Amino acid sequence: MTSPLASTAGRSVRPPGAVVIEIEGVTKLYKMGEETIHALRGIDVRIRRNEYLAIMGPSGSGKSTLMNMLGCLDTPTAGRYFFNGKDVSVMLDDELAEIRNKEIGFVFQTFNLLPRSNALHNVELPLIYAGKGRAERLESARRTLENVGLSERMFHKPNELSGGQRQRVAIARALVNNPSIILADEPTGNLDSKTGEEIMELFEQLYAQGNTIIVVTHEEDIARHARRIVRLRDGVIESDEQLR
Numbered sequence: 001m002t003s004p005l006a007s008t009a010g011r012s013v014r015p016p017g018a019v020v021i022e023i024e025g026v027t028k029l030y031k032m033g034e035e036t037i038h039a040l041r042g043i044d045v046r047i048r049r050n051e052y053l054a055i056m057g058p059s060g061s062g063k064s065t066l067m068n069m070l071g072c073l074d075t076p077t078a079g080r081y082f083f084n085g086k087d088v089s090v091m092l093d094d095e096l097a098e099i100r101n102k103e104i105g106f107v108f109q110t111f112n113l114l115p116r117s118n119a120l121h122n123v124e125l126p127l128i129y130a131g132k133g134r135a136e137r138l139e140s141a142r143r144t145l146e147n148v149g150l151s152e153r154m155f156h157k158p159n160e161l162s163g164g165q166r167q168r169v170a171i172a173r174a175l176v177n178n179p180s181i182i183l184a185d186e187p188t189g190n191l192d193s194k195t196g197e198e199i200m201e202l203f204e205q206l207y208a209q210g211n212t213i214i215v216v217t218h219e220e221d222i223a224r225h226a227r228r229i230v231r232l233r234d235g236v237i238e239s240d241e242q243l244r
Contacts, residue, residue, distance in 0.1 A: 012204070012207065012208040013227065013244055014050040014207070014208075014210070015050065016048035016049065016050050016051050017048050017049030017050045018048060018049055019046050019047070019048050019049075019082075020047055020048060020049050020083070020084055020180050020181060020212060021045070021046065021047040021070060021081075021082070021083055021181070022045075022046050022047075022080075022081075022082040023043055023044060023045045023046075023069070023079070023080070023081050023082075024044055024079055024080045024081075024082075025042050025043070025044060025078065025079035025080070026040055026042070026043045026044075026069065026076040026078070026079035026080070026081060026089075027040055027041060027042055027043075027076060027077050027078040027079055028040040028062075028065050028069070028074070028076055028077050028235075029077045038235050039062050039065040039235055040062045040065055040066060040069070040076070040235045040236075041062075041234070041235040041236050042079070042236070043062075043066065043079070043235075043236070043237060044237070045230060045237065045240070047181075047212070047214065048212075049180075049212050050207075050210060050212060051212055051213075051214075051227065051228060052203075052207045052212075052213045052215075052225075052226045052227045052228070053213070053214045053215070053226055053227070053228045053229075053230065054214075054215045054216075054217060054222070054223035054224075054225070054226035054228070054229045054230070055067065055214065055215070055216045055217075055229075055230050055232065056217060056218065056220070056223050056229060056230070056231045056232070057218075057231055057232035057233060057238075058218070058233065060234075061232040061233050061234065061235070062232045062234070062235040062236075063216060063218075063232050064216070066232065067183065067185060067216045069081060070181075070183060070214060071100065071104055071106060071183050072088055072091075072096045072099045072100050072104065073096075073100070075088070075089055075091075075096075076089050083099060083103065083180075084103065084180060086099075101126060101129050101130060101177070102130065102177060102179070103179050103180045103181070104179050104180065104181055104182075104183055105173075105174030105175055105176075105177065105179040105181070105182045105183065106174055106183055106184075106185075107167070107170050107171055107174045107182060107183070107184035107185070107187050108170065108185050108186075108187075109185055109186035109187065109189035109190055110190060111158070111166045111167060111169070111170045111190070112170065113158045113166060113169060113170060113173075114158075115157065115158050115159065116157065117157065118154065118155045118156060118157050119145060119150060119153055119154045119155070119156055119157075119158075119161070119169045119172075120138070120141050120142065120145065120154040120155060121141075122158075122169055122170075122173055123141040123144055123145055123154075123169060123172045123173045123176050124137045124138065124140075124141040124176070125173065126173060126176055126177045127140060127141065127176060127177065130177060140176055141154075141172075141176055142154060144172040144175050144176045145169070145172050147172070147175070148168040148169075148171055148172045148175075148202060149168060149202075150165060150168050150169065150172065153165055153169075162195070163190060163191050163192075163195055164191060164195035164198055164199060167187060167188075167190075167191065167195075167199050168199070168202065171187075171199075171202060171203075171206075175206070175211075180212065181212045181213070181214055182203075182206065182211055182212065182213045182214070183214050183216075184203070184213065184214070184215045184216065185216045186216065186217055186218070187199055187200075187203070187215065187217075187222075188200065188217075188219070188222055196222070200222060200225045203215070203225065204225065207227075213226075224243070226243065227242070227243050227244055228240070228241065228242050228243060229241045229243065
């Protein structure tokens with residue numbers, strides 16, 4: 001793990017690395033009956049390795065559409081999207097699925113854990129899809145759960161864990177494949193404020209260790225944990241603020 005290189009007000013600040021995501025003139029249209037919805041209107045944004053970015057915006061701003069685009073869950077109507085130099089905007093579904101599994105670690109508001117499987121198996125899942133052997137999967141899953149503070153909970157099922165512990169399992173699952181980015185959608189939305197702060201502190205530690213983190217949130221105090229905030233309104237970027 002890489003240690004923090006600098007600090008501002010007790011928080012690590014890492015120099016950005018190479019461009020991992022480049023979005024050029026991306027537009028997204030949806031047909032709703034006779035109506036055409038312009039979800040994104042010519043978005044341009046670059047995200048580099050080692051960045052900690054928050055995406056904000058009110059309902060209807062295009063925030064969720066941009067998140068789906070970044071996570072290779074959707075493709076643009078027009079414009080280009082490059083992920084690690086590869087043009088995602090022209091990829092087929094199988095190619096997109098491979099990028100999602102190998103390059104992007106997803107963290108969801110609702111955790112999305114398998115209820116009948118223990119924490120270890122939930123974290124192991126991406127490695128099964130990646131075709132890793134059983135011994136390698138178990139070792140990686142155990143190590144990742146230890147890194148998020150759940151070494152004594154790895155054989156517990158989701159209903160035997162607190163909300164914060166379930167989100168830590170979800171974060172471990174996102175990390176286990178060593179992805180290029182961690183994409184977190186309202187990661188504290190189902191947690192009380194104290195537990196939410198603990199989860200944001202975990203993201204802080206992950207950022208300090210060199211992870212690239214993108215958090216999508218409507219909460220200003222959550223966004224302020226990031227180092228950069230991109231604000232959307234009516235399908236365009238309203239502001240792109242470097243915090244520190």
